[in-house]
Amino acid sequence: MGAPAGAVAAALEGDPEAFRVLYRDIQPRLLRYLRFLVRDDAEDVASETWLQAARDLHGFRGDYDGFRAWITTIARHRAMDHLRRAARRPPPAPVAAGELAFLAAPDDTAAGALEAISTGAALRMIAALPPDQAEAVLLRSVMGLDASSAARIAGKRPGAIRTAACRGLRTLASRLGEPMTQRVTKEGDLTLKDLR
Amino acid sequence: MRTRQSHQITRKSAERLLDGSAGSGPEQLVRVLAAATAPGRERELAGEQAAVAAFEANHHLRPAATSRRRKMISSPLPRLITSKAVALSLAAFAGGGVAVAAGTGAFTGPGAVHGGASGGGGVNVAAPPSAGASLHARQGTGAGAGTGSTPRVTHTPSPGTTPAPPPGGPTAPPGTAALCRRLAGEAASAGSSVLTRSGLERALAGGTLPRVLGRPEFASLIIEVRAAVAVPDYCALLLSLPALPQPGDLTQIPRAVLAEILAALPPGTLSQILTGLPTATVAQVLGELPPGTLSRILTELPPSALSAILTRLPEPVLSRILTEIPATTLAQVLTELPAGSLATVLTKLPASALATVLASLPAGALATVLTTLPASALSAVLSTLPAGTAAQILKELPPSVLSGILAEIPSSLLPQLPLG
Numbered sequence: 001m002g003a004p005a006g007a008v009a010a011a012l013e014g015d016p017e018a019f020r021v022l023y024r025d026i027q028p029r030l031l032r033y034l035r036f037l038v039r040d041d042a043e044d045v046a047s048e049t050w051l052q053a054a055r056d057l058h059g060f061r062g063d064y065d066g067f068r069a070w071i072t073t074i075a076r077h078r079a080m081d082h083l084r085r086a087a088r089r090p091p092p093a094p095v096a097a098g099e100l101a102f103l104a105a106p107d108d109t110a111a112g113a114l115e116a117i118s119t120g121a122a123l124r125m126i127a128a129l130p131p132d133q134a135e136a137v138l139l140r141s142v143m144g145l146d147a148s149s150a151a152r153i154a155g156k157r158p159g160a161i162r163t164a165a166c167r168g169l170r171t172l173a174s175r176l177g178e179p180m181t182q183r184v185t186k187e188g189d190l191t192l193k194d195l196r
Numbered sequence: 197m198r199t200r201q202s203h204q205i206t207r208k209s210a211e212r213l214l215d216g217s218a219g220s221g222p223e224q225l226v227r228v229l230a231a232a233t234a235p236g237r238e239r240e241l242a243g244e245q246a247a248v249a250a251f252e253a254n255h256h257l258r259p260a261a262t263s264r265r266r267k268m269i270s271s272p273l274p275r276l277i278t279s280k281a282v283a284l285s286l287a288a289f290a291g292g293g294v295a296v297a298a299g300t301g302a303f304t305g306p307g308a309v310h311g312g313a314s315g316g317g318g319v320n321v322a323a324p325p326s327a328g329a330s331l332h333a334r335q336g337t338g339a340g341a342g343t344g345s346t347p348r349v350t351h352t353p354s355p356g357t358t359p360a361p362p363p364g365g366p367t368a369p370p371g372t373a374a375l376c377r378r379l380a381g382e383a384a385s386a387g388s389s390v391l392t393r394s395g396l397e398r399a400l401a402g403g404t405l406p407r408v409l410g411r412p413e414f415a416s417l418i419i420e421v422r423a424a425v426a427v428p429d430y431c432a433l434l435l436s437l438p439a440l441p442q443p444g445d446l447t448q449i450p451r452a453v454l455a456e457i458l459a460a461l462p463p464g465t466l467s468q469i470l471t472g473l474p475t476a477t478v479a480q481v482l483g484e485l486p487p488g489t490l491s492r493i494l495t496e497l498p499p500s501a502l503s504a505i506l507t508r509l510p511e512p513v514l515s516r517i518l519t520e521i522p523a524t525t526l527a528q529v530l531t532e533l534p535a536g537s538l539a540t541v542l543t544k545l546p547a548s549a550l551a552t553v554l555a556s557l558p559a560g561a562l563a564t565v566l567t568t569l570p571a572s573a574l575s576a577v578l579s580t581l582p583a584g585t586a587a588q589i590l591k592e593l594p595p596s597v598l599s600g601i602l603a604e605i606p607s608s609l610l611p612q613l614p615l616g
Contacts, residue, residue, distance in 0.1 A: 011251070019251040023244055028236025043243070048463070048498070050247035054254050081498040084532070122231035140214040142232055147211075166210035169225060173205055176224040 008067045011057060019057075023050065026068060030075050032119070033138045036127045037079040045082055049075040069149040072139070076153055125172060133168030136161045375417050376400075376431035383408045400428040467501030475508050483513040490517060491525040502529060503537035514541065515549035526553065527561035531568075538565065539573030543580075550577065551585040562589065563597045571604040579609055 007025075010018030027046065034042035034049075053071050060070055126137050132154075139150035140161070147165075151158040205213075205222065212218035213229060220226070380391055380399035391399060399405065408414070409427055417427055470478055470493075482490065482505070494502065494517075506514065506529075518526060518541075530538060530553075542550065542565075554562065554577075566574060578586055590598060602610070 016248050016252045020244065020248050023247045024236065024241060027243065027247075028240040029233075031240050032232065044463070047243045047246060048467075050243060051250045054247060054250035057251070057254070077500075078498070081500045084499050084534070117227055117231040119231050119234045119237075122228045125228055126232055137214070138232075141216070141229055144216075144233075162207065162211065165214055166205065166207050169210045169213060170205050172228060173222050173225045176222075176228065 008062070008064050012060070019054070022067065026071060029068075029142050029144065030071065032123050032142050033072065034075055034079055035123065036134055036138055037076070038082045041082050045075065045078045048078045052078070065146070065149070068143060069145055069153065072143050072145065072149075073153050125175070126168070129168050129171055132156075132160075132164045133171060136164035137168040137172075140165050372417070375414065379405070379408060379414055379417065379427075379431065382411075400431055463496040463498065467497045470497070471501050471504045475510075478505060479509055479513045482509070482517060487520045487522070491521045494521065494529050495525055499532045499534065503533055506533070507537050507540045511544050511546065515545055518545070519549055519552045523556045523558065527557050530557070531561050531564045533568075535568050535570055538568055539570055542569065543573055543576050547580050547582060551581055554581070554589050555585060559592045559594075563593055566593070566601055567597060574601065575605045575609055578605060 007018040007021040011022060027050070030049065031042050031046050034045050038045050049071060052074050056074075060067065062070065123142075126134050128134075129137065135154055136150065139145050139153060140147065143150070145153070147158040147161050150165075151161045154161060156164075205225075209218060209221065213221050213226070216229075216233070218226070377391070377396070380396045381387070381389075383402055383405040384391060384395060384399035385404075386395070386399070405428060409417070414427075417431075470481075482493075485493070497505070509517070518529075521529070530541075533541065542553075545553065554565075557565065566577075569577065581589070590601075593601070
């Protein structure tokens with residue numbers, strides 16, 4: 001079995017091992033994205049998503065990127081169902097002090113000695129961004145979707161996704177204490193560019 | 197690497213960072229993104245077997261071209277049977293504490309790649325084959341510098357970590373597969389000769405099976421599967437047969453058994469089944485379930501499935517269901533429905549059922565329901581109710597909700613409402 005690109009074609013042929021490859025590749029990303037949307041229900045929603053994907057796969061046509069976008073769309077719909085049911089989402093959990101400590105590490109030269117930041121801590125930091133920024137960053141980076149796929153899924157224009165993702169990264173960087181020598185200027189410019 | 201002071205997050209560099217194609221970037225930010233996109237850990241893959249089993253249940257019959265198999269695929273019923281069998285087999289595994297086989301023998305995906313990567317030091321080696329090339333490429337840049345030679349513990353299941361799976365099928369408590377084979381052998385009166393795959397299939401689907409299954413030696417099988425009717429499907433799954441036995445009619449299954457099977461299904465599977473069945477079948481199934489099971493099922497369904505099911509039920513069944521479930525379930529069900537579905541459901545009910553339903557709702561849920569209803573449906577509901585019930589219901593509402601409702605409905609309706 002080859003790359004996930006081939007896995008999609010093989011799964012469409014009915015090969016369960018190909019479907020397993022897709023699951024292993026995509027499920028962790030999906031779970032991380034869903035945790036932002038539905039917190040503790042992420043696992044349940046992810047299970048429902050895969051069951052629906054298994055059932056509806058025969059109606060899917062496309063490549064590996066398309067498959068990721070397709071299943072992310074399913075996941076978001078299921079998550080919205082859950083949110084409607086839960087009525088409101090609790091605020092994101094704060095990042096524990098210990099997790100921030102290493103981030104304040106003084107110097108690049110000490111980088112090799114630093115502990116790796118945990119995936120959970122990174123995701124909580126992203127989830128603590130304004131929701132549209134958080135979702136844009138997650139769709140673009142964690143789900144690995146391009147801006148136009150991410151836009152379709154989030155129900156926005158591609159430009160709006162790019163803007164939100166860019167702002168998200170700036171916010172993250174500033175919260176991480178990165179000096180940003182460049183003045184973060186003219187957010188309006190971004191919007192104008194988007195509109196072109 | 198440039199010093200971090202020189203990094204700027206422009207629109208363009210943000211895109212590159214998100215694509216994982218940035219050569220460098222603000223150190224800490226790169227590290228956060230790398231951590232967020234780190235390869236999956238084993239605990240993130242807990243649902244793997246269920247997902248693959250669902251896939252197999254839906255797809256493994258597709259390459260075969262016999263008309264019977266085609267029929268099985270197109271009919272909604274087999275979905276129930278296969279999903280049921282999957283659910284039951286998974287439940288049996290959980291109960292037996294036996295590892296579910298990953299069937300990874302021929303698998304060369306991320307797990308296998310990872311197996312060779314642990315000594316590499318670079319995190320991106322552990323990424324899945326080509327997705328990794330784009331998604332995890334950044335880990336070789338910023339994160340690589342940050343983590344140095346410290347290998348991340350990012351296991352995906354590999355053949356070595358799964359306890360001795362027999363290739364191809366799920367495992368079950370020891371001896372169960374053998375018991376299934378014996379059951380099929382006895383049903384086919386095959387004596388001690390070994391049945392072929394198609395022989396096994398025929399035997400499990402055959403008419404003699406129920407009688408043979410009644411023998412004491414197979415009691416453990418029934419206990420394990422929890423319902424005799426599901427045994428053939430369970431065995432077929434266990435023996436990795438290419439086609440499941442011909443499914444019986446869902447509505448022929450004894451009510452108590454059906455209730456047990458449906459109540460044991462996870463919500464996702466359950467909603468998949470109920471929304472996939474023809475309306476008449478759903479109506480018959482739900483219409484015959486005891487209130488307790490019904491209540492459990494309705495509260496577990498996600499709102500979308502609940503809407504899809506309730507809005508298409510014929511009025512008598514709908515009335516019966518809504519008036520028989522406990523008030524707390526009723527409140528939960530009605531407050532979860534989106535406005536459109538709520539309107540469809542409530543305006544379908546005859547006056548008596550509507551009165552019973554609304555009168556049994558707790559005040560809070562009643563307020564939610566009435567304020568959710570579109571104005572036209574609200575008018576229809578209030579004018580359908582007997583005057584006494586309407587008065588009683590309106591009295592329950594807090595003044596703010598009441599005034600909101602009164603503002604919504606046409607003034608022509610007001611004289612009919614016993615206010616004050």
